[in-house]
Amino acid sequence: MEDYAELKKRTKVTMLSDAVKNRLIKNWGDKANALSCYAEVKFIDPLSSWVCYIFAMDENEENLQCLLYSDTLGVEITTQSINELQNKYNEHGEHPVIDNEYRRMRVTEIIRRLRHER
Numbered sequence: 001m002e003d004y005a006e007l008k009k010r011t012k013v014t015m016l017s018d019a020v021k022n023r024l025i026k027n028w029g030d031k032a033n034a035l036s037c038y039a040e041v042k043f044i045d046p047l048s049s050w051v052c053y054i055f056a057m058d059e060n061e062e063n064l065q066c067l068l069y070s071d072t073l074g075v076e077i078t079t080q081s082i083n084e085l086q087n088k089y090n091e092h093g094e095h096p097v098i099d100n101e102y103r104r105m106r107v108t109e110i111i112r113r114l115r116h117e118r
Contacts, residue, residue, distance in 0.1 A: 024057035032056035042102035
């Protein structure tokens, strides 16, 4: 029987491709702190304005640096665990999904566009 730690690790691994994880890990630290990197992944809640752009991940693949946006929240830079993202759900019990149409973009450009739209 698989223990909880192994199940948790397997779940994290399947969430993002290895290529994306490698780019996110390279961004962790100074690049992410200066926002001089690309947001590699975009999660959306199809039922609301909530969006999460992930632009960095620590080497242990446990923490993410994200740009969050919603109509009520506005633009916010945050660090959250993969578990927090995986355990998020909307009022219908649905989890955020990866926006497969998203093409990576510089974090500063995303911020500029989001602030301009408000």
